[in-house]
Amino acid sequence: MFRDFSPQELAFVSSFKIAEMPAEPGMLIMVEGEQNPSLYTVLTGWGFRYKILEDGRRQILNYVLPGDMIGLQGNVMAEMQHSVEALTRMTLCTFERERFPSLFRNHPSLAFDITWMASREESMLDEHLLSIGRRSAQERAAYLLAFLDWRAKGTMNERKSGVQLPLTQQHVADTLGLSLVHTNKTLRKLADQGLVRWLDRGCAVMEPEGLYRVAGWRPPNEGKRPFI
Amino acid sequence: MFRDFSPQELAFVSSFKIAEMPAEPGMLIMVEGEQNPSLYTVLTGWGFRYKILEDGRRQILNYVLPGDMIGLQGNVMAEMQHSVEALTRMTLCTFERERFPSLFRNHPSLAFDITWMASREESMLDEHLLSIGRRSAQERAAYLLAFLDWRAKGTMNERKSGVQLPLTQQHVADTLGLSLVHTNKTLRKLADQGLVRWLDRGCAVMEPEGLYRVAGWRPPNEGKRPFI
DNA sequence: CGGGCCGTTGATCCATTTCAAACATAGTGG
DNA sequence: CCACTATGTTTGAAATGGATCAACGGCCCG
Numbered sequence: 001m002f003r004d005f006s007p008q009e010l011a012f013v014s015s016f017k018i019a020e021m022p023a024e025p026g027m028l029i030m031v032e033g034e035q036n037p038s039l040y041t042v043l044t045g046w047g048f049r050y051k052i053l054e055d056g057r058r059q060i061l062n063y064v065l066p067g068d069m070i071g072l073q074g075n076v077m078a079e080m081q082h083s084v085e086a087l088t089r090m091t092l093c094t095f096e097r098e099r100f101p102s103l104f105r106n107h108p109s110l111a112f113d114i115t116w117m118a119s120r121e122e123s124m125l126d127e128h129l130l131s132i133g134r135r136s137a138q139e140r141a142a143y144l145l146a147f148l149d150w151r152a153k154g155t156m157n158e159r160k161s162g163v164q165l166p167l168t169q170q171h172v173a174d175t176l177g178l179s180l181v182h183t184n185k186t187l188r189k190l191a192d193q194g195l196v197r198w199l200d201r202g203c204a205v206m207e208p209e210g211l212y213r214v215a216g217w218r219p220p221n222e223g224k225r226p227f228i
Numbered sequence: 229m230f231r232d233f234s235p236q237e238l239a240f241v242s243s244f245k246i247a248e249m250p251a252e253p254g255m256l257i258m259v260e261g262e263q264n265p266s267l268y269t270v271l272t273g274w275g276f277r278y279k280i281l282e283d284g285r286r287q288i289l290n291y292v293l294p295g296d297m298i299g300l301q302g303n304v305m306a307e308m309q310h311s312v313e314a315l316t317r318m319t320l321c322t323f324e325r326e327r328f329p330s331l332f333r334n335h336p337s338l339a340f341d342i343t344w345m346a347s348r349e350e351s352m353l354d355e356h357l358l359s360i361g362r363r364s365a366q367e368r369a370a371y372l373l374a375f376l377d378w379r380a381k382g383t384m385n386e387r388k389s390g391v392q393l394p395l396t397q398q399h400v401a402d403t404l405g406l407s408l409v410h411t412n413k414t415l416r417k418l419a420d421q422g423l424v425r426w427l428d429r430g431c432a433v434m435e436p437e438g439l440y441r442v443a444g445w446r447p448p449n450e451g452k453r454p455f456i
Numbered sequence: 457c458g459g460g461c462c463g464t465t466g467a468t469c470c471a472t473t474t475c476a477a478a479c480a481t482a483g484t485g486g
Numbered sequence: 487c488c489a490c491t492a493t494g495t496t497t498g499a500a501a502t503g504g505a506t507c508a509a510c511g512g513c514c515c516g
Contacts (some may be wrong), residue, residue: 051357053358053363057362057363059358059361061354061358072347073354074351081354082354104336104337104343112332116303119301119303119346122301122349123309125350125353125354126277126279126301126302126353127309129289129353132357132360132361132405133405134285134405136471137471168495176361177360177361178472179472179473181474184495185496200494201494396463397462406505407504407506408463409464409507412463412464413504415463416463426463429461429462
């Protein structure tokens with residue numbers, strides 16, 4: 001599921017990587033407004049990107065899973081425009097931003113991969129925007145869970161649904177732009193239809209096809225993707 | 229407001245550019261689901277990117293203005309995940325996608341610019357997502373108009389507000405994720421406060437600071453940006 | 457003069473929010 | 487072992503922001 005690299009590329013990526021870092025659930029990996037000299041690749045675990053308004057209203061923008069880069073979003077060299085928090089225990093691989101120019105100069109194919117990843121993130125944001133702007137609560141919830149289940153599958157070797165998504169309903173609410181109460185009622189309906197099952201702090205997708213139908217959405221097929 | 233290029237870069241960009249193309253208002257520049265061998269830089273005029281659901285519900289994702297690239301979003305080499313329509317008469321500069329690898333190989337600084345632009349687009353989408361997900365109708369409308377006014381200023385030499393934004397209220401509604409009727413009432417209130425003025429098929433921002441206050445948002449300062 | 461597109465307004469309806477409260481579970485300290 | 491607290495889920499009732507329905511007026515253009 002990930003593309004192969006040449007020995008040169010691997011050597012460079014290894015030298016690029018300066019440290020491996022663990023993160024505990026709830027830990028802030030990046031903070032809006034701060035300038036972070038490094039950026040990360042997710043090796044294991046889940047996290048999410050979000051923004052908050054002054055009065056505390058929070059919007060989750062997207063989730064980060066193994067293989068994703070953190071900190072690529074929002075001017076590669078400037079201060080962060082959003083925060084990133086760990087959802088589960090994570091392990092991250094650290095890179096220094098200042099080595100970016102060298103990467104672009106010496107490894108065009110890796111540079112291309114980075115652009116590819118940025119562009120993939122954009123596609124996801126586009127779909128989220130469509131979802132929040134124009135889909136009903138039911139459709140939104142179905143879309144989100146199907147989307148996350150699909151992404152979860154994409155990080156595992158045996159690609160099957162039903163893995164537990166490590167979220168609380170508060171996370172779902174803040175992703176969908178709905179209130180916690182209404183989110184609960186909406187999820188309840190999906191669970192009553194047997195499409196998902198809500199567990200302790202998490203949910204498992206039982207019938208992805210059913211969710212696709214409700215949401216009016218299908219996962220795109222991406223082919224192999226880079227892993228830096 | 230745009231960064232300077234070296235003679236080599238200029239020469240390459242010129243060779244990269246294969247044609248200049250005009251577009252009339254309402255014309256589709258890219259269509260969701262199609263594979264377009266070229267992509268464009270906007271030289272003049274306004275357009276917008278959008279997605280539609282099967283039943284016709286439309287969500288405008290973002291606007292494209294002079295200096296922006298069209299078609300960069302969504303896997304650089306695959307089929308489009310959204311459509312792009314001209315809002316005013318536009319002139320576009322055409323590039324062939326297949327020349328991307330060569331650009332990345334021979335002009336790292338231009339490759340970096342492309343990543344920079346993708347990352348800038350992402351920042352905008354993040355803010356839109358926050359807006360649609362968590363801001364009230366008033367706040368959203370104020371944000372959108374302030375945002376567009378700011379972007380319009382960024383394409384002109386004398387940077388002042390009050391230029392006419394070439395939109396209908398239907399466009400605003402489809403951007404904000406609101407109904408046309410409610411959008412009208414919301415815009416009316418902003419106009420009654422003297423913050424904006426609604427003209428024939430467009431609107432002019434009278435008091436950007438007032439909009440910033442209502443929206444709880446300030447435009448970021450970007451410094452110089454690339455123009456490819 | 458007629459038709460189409462766009463903006464405007466009032467009335468009604470409903471999806472979602474807000475308020476309020478209860479329950480379940482896990483962790484903590486006495 | 488049991489109160490005690492914190493976090494997360496669930497439910498009902500009331501309030502409301504925004505959607506929908508319906509209609510009108512202005513303007514441009516053929």
